[in-house]
Amino acid sequence: MEVLLGIILLCCILYVLFEYRVRRPEVIVLYESNGKIGIRRGSFYPRHFSLALKRTTQPIQLTVDGTAAGNLGVRVKLIGSVAPSLENIQALIRVGGWNGDAVSRAAEEVQIVLQGLVKEYTERNDINSLSSQALLEYLLSKCSITKEKFGVELISLVVQSLEPTDSQIAEALRQQEQARILEKTERLNNEARTAAAKAKFKADEEIAEMEHALEMKKAELKAKQLEQESAIAYKQLKDELERNRMRLAFEREELEMLKSSPELLMLTPQAARLAEASQNLKNARTVISLTPQDLSRGAELLTMFQTLLTKAMEQKHTQREKK
Secondary structure (H helix, E strand, O other): OHHHHHHHHHHHHHHHHHHEEEOOOOEEEEEEEOOEEEEOOOOEEEHHHOEEEEOOOEEEEEEEEEEEOOOEEEEEEEEEEEEEOHHHHHHHHHHHOOOOOHHHHHHHHHHHHHHHHHHHHHHHOOOOOOOHHHHHHHHHHHOOHHHHHHOEEEEEEEEEEEEEOOHHHHHHHHHHHHHHHHHHHHHHHHHHHHHHHHHHHHHHHHHHHHHHHHHHHHHHHHHHHHHHHHHHHHHHHHHHHHHHHHHHHHHHHHHHHHHHOHHHHHHOHHHHHHHHHHHHOOOOOOOOOOOHHHHOOOHHHHHHHHHHHHHHHHHHHHHHHHO
16 A cells, blocks of 8 residues: 555655646747636746746847839848737737747738738838838837737837848939938038038127227227316416416516515615626626516516616725725
8 A cells, every 4th residue: 555655755756746836037939718718927837838938029020022103112121029918918828829930820820911011111102202111110110019919018129220222223213312412411411501600700799899889998098188188287287386386476576576676676686797797897887687587576676686786886896985
């Protein structure tokens, strides 16, 4: 009995080792229950009652020959990648079947859909209006259905090339694009030169305004300086006139004094020099030199001074004759 139990236990262990596998992180383990597909979350799974699908991306690459308006041939090359959609596993199994190549089969169906979308887009547009960016936007807007229909989601998609199949048309399009680029470049260059000229004109205008403001400031300062100098000169002239008035008033007072007392003329420096000369030279004529400053005292003072000197000389000669 114990041997039988040991054999049964050994068989169970061998069965577990043979049947169960460890789930790897990049693998999705599916199971079927009551007609519905579910995902096993555990670390171990029975391999004969489960389907292991890789969660890695599946590359797609296709070349589509379409026609543009006017029945002009166009060749489009697309590359991208798809991956299983966990929310739509039921659709994935329906398209790809219960096997490990389900993602690859679904990717083939996606390529067929993409091929139809590319042809639809090219047939609606002229060959001149076709562009890789516009085609890519159109495909991405239409490829949202791949999750619900095929159980895979589009991870990446790139339009590798889009060109006419006719070499002459391709060359004509290249020339048109080249001419457009050259025209745009020339327009940009002209705009740059215009902007530079406007900037230079604005800078020159600002410099001229600054120079004008500087000249006006200098003129204003010069006017203030001249005004100050004029005020100083006016004050000096006023002071000089005041001094001259004071000097004239003093001379008038002196003249009035001499008029009232003629004998005071003998105390003046001119009279002293005359007296000294008359003592040293007995028979000589004395020449009296009066400076312009002395003459400015007035003709009246000069007449009185000459009369007094004449009388003094006559008295001197009379005294000498008596001796």
